[in-house]
Amino acid sequence: MNTLIYVSCLGFFCMIAEILNQRKLIIPVLVLALAVIFGLNLSDWNHGQTYFNNMVQVDNFSVAFSGLAIFITLLLFILASEFYAASDTHISDYSAIIIFILCGALMMFNFNNLAMLFIGIETLSISLYVMAGSRRFEVKSNEAGFKYFLMGSFMSGFLLFGIALIYGASGTFYLDKIYQYTQTNSAILPVTFHVGAVLIVFAMLFKTSSAPFHFWAPDVYEGSPTLITAMMSTLVKVAAFAAFYRLISHTFLYVFPSVETVIAISAVLTVSIGNFIALNQTNFKRLLAYSGISHAGYLLLAIISLRGNTESSLLYYAVGYSVSTLAAFSVAMLVFKAAGNENIDALNGLGKKNPLMAATLTMAMLSLAGIPPFAGFFGKYYIFSEAMKNGYFYLVLVAIINSIIGVFYYFKPILAMYGQPANEIEVKTNYANNLVLWVCLALSLALGLFPDLIVGLL
């Protein structure tokens, strides 16, 4: 809880810095403060408590995911120092909004009340609509922001409707009380409760960019500024999945059969659509968007097999995926800036021009494709084996076939970097970016070699 308060204060700091004309201070202070908050957050480990009349519940699950979210944001701010260096204004606004996205995400990790969940999701989403459209003079960015806003608010309606139906049936917003209600009345639950649960699941599927509610993702990812795309595909996706997991494991265990089919169908559609469409992509950002969709499908397997306590697998996968995706985006950001377009061709010959960047991107692609010894491989391994244990053999089969197909498009950038003659584009690197690259490279390898670092945590 304190973590959330500290982070919110950082948002206000950004705005005050604007008033005091101290814009240059913003990013260094944010990076430092986030590092401190990361440490403070860990002090809640094993000291879970409830706050605000039980509306917020801090436990190890929320502490672990909050830590991950803060870490991702920290890396994003390091990248932001370069990304916003050229743009003249608004650095304080942008930073503040990004901080508020983090606030929304933190709420989504430790809610114990459906109202709190809604507030979290809306805080995150509304900030994100703004950031998606933050390149005001670019048509694509405007389009992305507006599309996201339209569809997002449409689905928020369903979320709200689902919450209302559940309140109508159970008479409470509290997760633990809803759980007790389903426990005592499990035989005679009204159909409105079931419908409400499914509607909430629809909304969560939308937030996690799972099919058939994924339509927004490729367009919005492509149109948004690259830094925000990186944020959407890491921080936001992790937040959505953590919230999804928490919601179902705390509330819907007794109505699980009614949401199970929906999640299973969605999982199959998501991995298939994500991987198959990605095969023909030439735009790297769009490729990563579809990659994100397919990974959402794998993560759905962790949700569906949550009876086996897959928290650890979910966390491990989330860390591995975020690190790899961030690495890919931090390379992409510089290359696309230099190239002026976002095609895979822009990467041609990077292996010779900048070995560090090429190595990091290669690592990221291999990890996302699920090739050992990187974290992506063990993430998939844990999730698949959990799903197998819970009897979802065919789901795992589809997922495995799809991850084989995925290898094809993950190798496209690698082949471009090492197999193609170098192009004319001169990529300028900087210390901040190299730092992020090294951190991602080291983490992905370390997690791949020593999965126990995270797997045993939860």
Add this chain to the structure above:
Amino acid sequence: MTENILNEMNLIKPAMLIPLLPLLGFFITSLFGKQLKHASGWIASLAILVPFICSAYIFMNTDAATSFEVPIFDWIAFGKFSIPFAFLIDPLSILMLLVVTGIGFLIHIYSIGYMHHDEGFSRFFSYLNLFVFFMLLLVMGNNYLVMFIGWEGVGLCSYLLIGFWFKNQSYNDAAKKAFIMNRIGDLGFLLGMFFLMMMFGSLEYKTIFSKASEIPVGAGLIVITTLLLFVGAMGKSAQIPLYTWLPDAMAGPTPVSALIHAATMVTAGIYLITRSHVLFALAPFTSDIILIVGVATALFASIIGLKQNDIKKVLAYSTVSQLGFMFAALGVGAYKTAMFHVLTHAFFKALLFLGSGSVIHAMGGEQDIRKMGGLRKALPITNFTFLIGTLAISGVPLFAGFFSKDEILANVFVHSNLFFAVLVLTSIITSIYMFRVYFLTFSGEFRGTDEQKHHLHESPATITIPLIILAVLSTVGGFLGLPSVFHATHKLNAYLGNVVPSLSEHEVSHNFEYILMGSLTAIVFIIIFAVFNYFISKKNMPEANEEVMNPVGRFIYNKYYVDEFYNAVFVRPVMLLSDIFLVLIDKLIIDLFVNALAWLAISLGKGARLIQTGNTGFYVFAMVISMIVLLALQFII
């Protein structure tokens, strides 16, 4: 007792250091080779010298009763089955450690001079260090699996070093041939380990050897196991039928031939069998096979040696033949004698190879003895040391080879007269071809070009000093194992006595020993005179090409056409089969299937893209339809 344990505790650290340093040397020379330039040669040598000192230290602080283990870590452990990564220090492994690091160090020093102008200088030393590391693992392991790691590792290094000058395709082919032939042997070794696992449930020496006493002599399983282990030894130690790779392996730089293909790696097979003597003692049938293979190899290889004109090829066939001698000793159960010959052979064969390297160096790469001659004057040190090596291998009294070869002959005589006669014949042939090489190279008139004559020079000190040291060892090395007729103790037998039991019943009478030594010595001197007379006094030359040879000579010159035979019977049919699989199975069936799948996936992807229209209205419509369908699935159907 406590004193002993304390003593062993003190020796654990040096023992760990022994394999560690060459590995470290490998990393340093391979990672920083470019920066180090010629310093890498000295670093690599130091990485062998220190282990040699450690080995000597262990040797001095232990006695023949020593046997202790150095645990490194638990390597594989599941269920009841566990294999530790641990070393065994006993007289046998200490002896091998001294040979590997001692001769290894001399050859490293030699290589600094020999490889000085080579562009791959650092790479050469990194491979050499890696080789020594694996060789040390091979002899130090306390179980068969660690030995197998070393076994495979030295095979790899042998491959890398034979193909060291990889720009020459025929060298690459030689490297491949060595590797593949060794793999055939390795398969035998591997299967042998599976059988050991099955029979004893462990791969550790002490467990296996203590349980082996429960097995009856000649039991079927133990015969199969020992035969399989012997197949492994055949590959590594170049015995019939897996010997053809060793002469081709001379494509590598000469120090490699000396270290790997004469002194150390090729004796791994003898080490394997000596180490497992408990098992082989239980399988008399296998021992007979070893004896037959050993004797046959010794004879056939030495005959080929008579007709070769490449100085290194002669030495290579000589190595194969000498290895045959050692296997003959193993076959009659004279394990200690085999190890004795391993030791003396390591001295004089390394010396001969290094001497030939010095000659090749002076001749600017020329290896054909028909184009040499009279090098005595230009290369006095090389001449003198090579002569000592030749005397030692021919079995002239007082030189190292005399004692060990005499011991083998005496042991075989007790076992079988026929094999004894064959080995005596082989021994005579050995003296003939070795003196043929010596006289053609160093005596008479120079037969090379004027330019070569102009460049003739004695090699630098880094080359001559190892030669001198090895010459001394080849002279005095034999005194480690004086036969009982001289009323002296057989030091090596006493040292190895606790590891390998004695064969007391196989003692020959002293009179026979006198006759054997006397007659062999007389024969060698007659041969020296005859060969000198034939090649130098009468100035006969080996035939210029095979057309002028008689049929028998041509048959021997072409190595009995064994390579051609293997090509026709094994290589070509395998190639043909592989072509058939390539065209029919791979291209036609598998590729087609896989490509069709890929095409399907891409087309599906193209189709699926169409739903991503970019139209928000359509998106919302699709989502609503999906929701209706899903809700319907859930609640209506």
